[in-house]
Amino acid sequence: MxxxxxxxxxxxxxxxxxxxxxxxxxxxxxxxxxxxxxxxxxxxxxxxxxxxxxxxxxxxxxxxxxxxxxxxxxxxxxxxxxxxxxxxxxxxxxxxxxxxxxxxxxxxxxxxxxxxxxxxxxxxxxxxxxxxxxxxxxxxxxxxxxxxxxxxxxxxxxxxxxxxxxxxxxxxxxxxxxxxxxxxNATHLKHWGTFITTPIATASKGVVNLKVEIDNKAAAGDYKLQIEIADATGKVVKTAESVKNIAANGTVLFSHDIEISNPKLWNLETPNLYTATTRLYSGKTLIDNQTIPFGIKKSEFIAESGFWLNGKNLKLKGVCLHHDGGAVGAAVPLGVWKERFKKLKEVGVNAIRTSHNPVAPEFLDLCDQMGFLVMDETFDTWTAAKHNGEKGYNLYFKEWWEQDTRDLILRDRNHPSIVIYSIGNEIHDDLSYPEGYKKYKMQEDVVKKYDDTRPVTMALFRPANSKVYLSGFAEQMDVVGQNYRENELIAAHEAHPTWKVLGTENTHVLVQWLALRDKPYMAGQFLWTGYDYLGEADWPETTNNQGLFDRAGNWKQQSLQRDSWWSEEPVVHIMRKSENAGEGKWVADWTPNDFDTYDNAKVQVYSNCEEVELFLNDKSLGSVKKPADDSPREWNVTFEEGTIKAIGKDKGKVVAEESFTSAGKPSKIILTKSNPTLVNNWDDVSFITATIVDDKGIRCANADNLIKFTVTDSGKIIGVDNGNIISHESYQTPERSAYNGKAIAIIKATKNSGKIEIKASAEGLEAAAISIDIVPEKGK
The missing domain is CATH 2.60.120.260 (Galactose-binding domain-like)
Known part of the structure; x- marks a missing residue:
């Protein structure tokens, strides 16, 4: 390799x-x-x-x-x-x-x-x-x-x-x-040749180990490696240096243990990052240098109590994410991920599974910076094909798996966000023991050759059928990961209490949440998925819609309910069935398609509050205490046009509320922006949301007008969307039909200063305008 x-x-x-x-x-x-x-x-x-x-x-x-x-x-x-x-x-x-x-x-x-x-x-x-x-x-x-x-x-x-x-x-x-x-230069730091670990990470003491490989294509000689550790403010907190003689055409490994007193640990709430700057000298001449961010942390999986970070027991509340960014496809600006990560944080997500392949390196940088724990995954297939992807990586696995696995580990191993590696998802190869296990073990050995500090798992597929729980396969795994069928994983652990277990892929239903909530040994779960993703859908659908959020970033029934389970802040969310008498889909509004035929509204409220009281046009429809099993609170409501409101109380005090008012006829467009300023680089974006409202400013949830966007030449539209999984409209044009009364345009700057003026119009509606300031990029 x-x-x-x-x-x-x-x-x-x-x-x-x-x-x-x-x-x-x-x-x-x-x-x-x-x-x-x-x-x-x-x-x-x-x-x-x-x-x-x-x-x-x-x-x-x-x-x-x-x-x-x-x-x-x-x-x-x-x-x-x-x-x-x-x-x-x-x-x-x-x-x-x-x-x-x-x-x-x-x-x-x-x-x-x-x-x-x-x-x-x-x-x-x-x-x-x-x-x-x-x-x-x-x-x-x-x-x-x-x-x-x-x-x-x-x-x-x-x-x-x-x-x-x-x-x-x-x-x-x-x-x-x-x-x-x-x-x-001819003598240089080897590509991906620096490995930073933190073998000791406590509040009082951190030990940072740096292993640095040097390639020498020049003459033999003495070379000095100088190391500087700096905190997030840029202050140098420790230095080290050493000298080694390197033979011509030789490679040498420098290794240093550097102790830091009272380190600022990397965690979910304060993802503190340090930087290690390595400088290579020949005599007094600087010949190479590199700066790598890292975090000081200790993470571990324990069989009886699940996952621990820096001595704190916590659940991995994760989501699976594919690599596409919706309207921008696979070429995803970092600003798109920032916006998505903010919403995932808001709903209580603290972990991400990179399903089912290596992600862009800046994706992991962002996880480091924002405080997400990561399951870093290699492949969706080994040698056996999967339906609807028969000509995928299975054609190349035998020749390329080792090189691809090694390159992933070498590239990613310095990211503090990564706490576990996965070497396969629902693999269809024969996993019988011991022959089937050899394929797993050869990959695990490559991972641990280049990073022995993190455990390795895979997302097992129907293990009760493949018999991996009985054959001896699973008991060899660092962490047993299983997709769905949580009761099988629970039974497997309770039969083998020394097994460390993790839900590697899970649905949004209540029973699967309870499996995590109520079992201390369940280290975590990864929901399928965090965002709707392109593909894996039957025509006319083009998008898999199992995400917490849709492609355009709109909240959905499952994200609102998950918020009530995972958020640490008091929340209440009102949902109703879109059709009469409990039919149709769950929607978050009080504007039915047909006011004349909609008279029986099935309403649910998702809340973590001790008590929720529902009102319709200021008349109380009763209070409901928080169910022990976290199930939603339900009301059957005789529909009236007007305002429905839910109030959440803790210890008798109002701590959260939400209301919806019936909308009139569409009247105008209003615009909002996710980012008030932009710099002129590829990764910075702002999401412009166009919402169709009535003359009182209430969203018209049934409006589907074609919205046309225009921008001045200081900016450009890189994608439009509405989240509709059956829409076949182009993402590349400056117009999009509203869906649930909304559409978005993703904007970039094309100049280094000035303003970007954005307008949105639709036939028969009052147009709207908004502006974004272009600011200088930091450090330039």
């Missing part, structure tokens, strides 16, 4: 290159260059597009990350079918022409891709660098032997997901994550 897939070159050429590096001395330290901008792109197969002389001037110019599949159109006949949400698949070509600074002529230069979907091939100046089938994995190639320093260079990338169905859920297509160029 290689960190970079190196290309064989003639022995003489390598000798000359080595001689240049040895005799040239060292120039400045590490340089990292954003390589996202200025790519040429085209869809379809193109002959000779890897050749530097190929004319790509007629191709589309764009920046990456870029997902061309989300551009559509939806089509029932698209080969991605239900798994890929009926969006297009095929081949996409990317090319970029660039120059290398003369000051870097003596450097080793690599290109790093955070993810290319899928079956990517990469060329530099016509030389093939390698292929990576797995679209979710990050990878890098050494460009040095083939670069021109006196004329332009051409990088070409071919991404191919024509072989379908390739996944049970939406994958996206193209260079959908960030790209960078990295230049280093």
């Amino acid at each position: 290689k960190y970079f897939k190196r290309i064989k070159i003639k022995q003489l050429s390598f000798a000359l290159l080595f001689l240049v590096l040895v005799t040239s001395g060292f120039s400045q330290a590490r340089k990292v260059i954003n390589f996202d901008n200025g790519w040429q792109f085209t869809k379809g197969e193109v002959v000779s597009a890897e050749n530097p002389s190929f004319d790509d001037t007629k191709w589309r110019t764009l920046n990456v990350p870029h997902d061309w599949s989300i551009e559509g159109p939806y089509d029932k006949t698209n080969p991605t079918a239900r798994g890929g949400g009926y969006l297009p698949a095929g081949i996409g070509w990317y090319r970029k022409t660039f120059k290398i600074d003369k000051e870097d002529v003596k450097k080793l230069i690599t290109i790093e891709f955070d993810g290319v979907m899928a079956n990517s091939d990469v060329w530099i100046n016509g030389q093939h660098l390698g292929k990576r089938p797995y679209g979710y994995i990050s990878f890098a190639y050494d460009l040095t032997p083939y670069l021109n320093f006196d004329k332009p260079n051409v990088i070409a990338v071919r991404a191919d997901n024509t072989i379908q169905p390739a996944s049970r859920y939406y994958t996206g297509a193209g260079i959908y994550r960030h790209v960078r160029l990295v230049s280093v």
